[in-house]
Amino acid sequence: MAPKVLVSDKLSETAVQIFRDRGIDVTFDPSIGKDKEKLLAVIGEYDGLAIRSATKVTEKILESAPNLKVIGRAGIGVDNVDIPAASKKGVIVMNTPFGNSVTTAEHAISLMMAVARQIPEASASTHAGKWEKSRFMGVELTAKTLGVIGAGNIGGIVCDRAVGLRMKVVAYDPFLSEERATKLGVTKVELDELLARADFITLHVPLTDKTRNILSAENLAKTKKGVRIINCARGGLVDEAALADALKSGHVAGAGFDVFEVEPATDSPLFNLPNVVVTPHLGASTTEAQENVALQVAEQMSDYLLSGAVQNALNMPSVTAEEARVMGPWVKLASHLGAFAGQLTDEPIQAINILYDGAVSEMNLDALGCAAISGIMKATNPDVNMVSAPVVAKERGVKISRTTQAKSGVFDAYIKLSVVTEGRERSIAGTVFSDGKPRFIQIKGITIDAEVGEHMLYTTNDDVPGIIGALGQTMGENGVNIANFTLGRSDAGRDAIALLYLDAPAPDAVLNKLRATGLFRQVRPLAFDVS
Numbered sequence: 001m002a003p004k005v006l007v008s009d010k011l012s013e014t015a016v017q018i019f020r021d022r023g024i025d026v027t028f029d030p031s032i033g034k035d036k037e038k039l040l041a042v043i044g045e046y047d048g049l050a051i052r053s054a055t056k057v058t059e060k061i062l063e064s065a066p067n068l069k070v071i072g073r074a075g076i077g078v079d080n081v082d083i084p085a086a087s088k089k090g091v092i093v094m095n096t097p098f099g100n101s102v103t104t105a106e107h108a109i110s111l112m113m114a115v116a117r118q119i120p121e122a123s124a125s126t127h128a129g130k131w132e133k134s135r136f137m138g139v140e141l142t143a144k145t146l147g148v149i150g151a152g153n154i155g156g157i158v159c160d161r162a163v164g165l166r167m168k169v170v171a172y173d174p175f176l177s178e179e180r181a182t183k184l185g186v187t188k189v190e191l192d193e194l195l196a197r198a199d200f201i202t203l204h205v206p207l208t209d210k211t212r213n214i215l216s217a218e219n220l221a222k223t224k225k226g227v228r229i230i231n232c233a234r235g236g237l238v239d240e241a242a243l244a245d246a247l248k249s250g251h252v253a254g255a256g257f258d259v260f261e262v263e264p265a266t267d268s269p270l271f272n273l274p275n276v277v278v279t280p281h282l283g284a285s286t287t288e289a290q291e292n293v294a295l296q297v298a299e300q301m302s303d304y305l306l307s308g309a310v311q312n313a314l315n316m317p318s319v320t321a322e323e324a325r326v327m328g329p330w331v332k333l334a335s336h337l338g339a340f341a342g343q344l345t346d347e348p349i350q351a352i353n354i355l356y357d358g359a360v361s362e363m364n365l366d367a368l369g370c371a372a373i374s375g376i377m378k379a380t381n382p383d384v385n386m387v388s389a390p391v392v393a394k395e396r397g398v399k400i401s402r403t404t405q406a407k408s409g410v411f412d413a414y415i416k417l418s419v420v421t422e423g424r425e426r427s428i429a430g431t432v433f434s435d436g437k438p439r440f441i442q443i444k445g446i447t448i449d450a451e452v453g454e455h456m457l458y459t460t461n462d463d464v465p466g467i468i469g470a471l472g473q474t475m476g477e478n479g480v481n482i483a484n485f486t487l488g489r490s491d492a493g494r495d496a497i498a499l500l501y502l503d504a505p506a507p508d509a510v511l512n513k514l515r516a517t518g519l520f521r522q523v524r525p526l527a528f529d530v531s
Contacts, residue, residue, distance in 0.1 A: 104283035118254075143167070149191070205234075232256075335372065
């Protein structure tokens with residue numbers, strides 16, 4: 001059955017057609033986004049939800065969406081989506097961070113020019129029939145120092161454009177490498193130095209606890225007298241009341257704001273101040289940007305629903321379509337390893353340690369880790385998936401670590417998973433053979449070679465005669481067919497294990513007969529999703 005997607009906000013017909021062309025069953029009804037009750041009534045039918053800013057995806061909406069797998073936001077901001085609630089429900093939330101990067105960067109440059117030359121005020125004056133040529137004395141951008149706070153996608157484009165305008169650019173961004181700074185033609189500095197040097201400051205960072213009021217009253221006092229400040233990123237990055245005071249005192253010469261702490265902004269301390277240019281969140285409002293983000297979200301959602309590729313997700317590691325094809329068997333293996341450990345662990349888990357050996361250590365380890373954690377958590381919570389499992393593990397206080405190493409054994413690559421509880425540490429390793437099938441290769445340090453089946457039986461015992469006979473005879477007498485039988489031991493007469501691949505689950509009565517022999521320490525049925 002084709003995946004079903006609801007488009008509840010205005011997307012272009014071209015974007016909607018992308019869903020159709022990819023074989024998606026799409027419903028295009030922009031009226032639903034503004035009608036919470038209608039959305040609540042229909043969302044349960046859909047696998048995907050494509051939105052802009054009108055649709056509000058609340059916890060209540062998510063609770064009514066048992067089939068929902070992905071929410072796609074055509075644009076950058078996802079303030080209208082309850083991401084923690086989506087993560088707990090296992091719903092991927094993706095946005096389109098690159099579709100409007102150029103547009104937003106250009107708007108920042110436009111505001112900077114408008115503030116520098118007082119264009120809006122001069123325009124209004126001239127429209128009023130005045131000719132106040134001497135009133136509007138501006139400043140040049142050439143040779144001025146631009147301080148860019150945040151040199152990511154949009155900030156990087158602003159840097160590039162500013163260098164083209166022959167400005168000197170300094171950038172503050174903890175994640176900006178010296179190599180990228182050199183490539184952009186900017187100087188990397190700390191925030192205090194940027195504040196002291198910049199003639200213009202433009203912000204291009206997300207709103208987080210660390211960036212909220214990054215231009216506070218205290219930091220505004222550190223700026224050069226006569227500075228001009230531009231914000232096209234997020235409201236709340238600048239203390240608007242403190243900036244208004246700085247503008248009134250003359251310490252700040254001008255400001256250009258496209259975003260506000262409260263939106264829609266019908267009142268702000270910045271309104272009606274001279275040389276303050278304000279626009280109603282127009283950063284992404286160009287024909288090209290609106291079309292780009294709509295097309296991008298349609299492609300991303302289709303890729304995920306049809307092939308498992310994850311792009312620009314905010315609560316899940318990204319996996320390209322090519323990675324999804326190459327990594328598919330390894331993701332399945334990681335999930336099987338987790339399922340094995342999870343089904344055998346009865347005590348609270350304290351830590352999960354994952355070792356990636358050889359070629360697999362160069363793959364997308366975030367995605368593989370999510371698959372392994374999901375496999376473990378499903379043992380006690382069948383509703384978790386790769387999105388929600390890490391959230392569940394974190395809530396339970398589980399410490400997760402990973403290690404990589406070069407090829408160290410006979411296999412080109414393998415994954416080893418260890419689960420630590422208060423009383424013990426349980427480990428299992430596996431690899432993927434050339435046929436693409438996952439195999440278990442080690443349990444409790446004992447070497448084996450076991451194909452993974454939907455129905456399996458795991459036993460542990462002392463290495464003594466009669467084990468194979470007891471297993472075979474008990475299964476045979478009770479009509480349970482063994483598809484594959486794998487044995488392993490540590491040393492002669494020491495620990496031994498058996499892993500049986502069965503055509504159907506072994507009934508409880510059969511398992512109890514095996515336990516009653518007194519030959520086995522453990523007799524545990526296992527189930528794996530091999531679809």
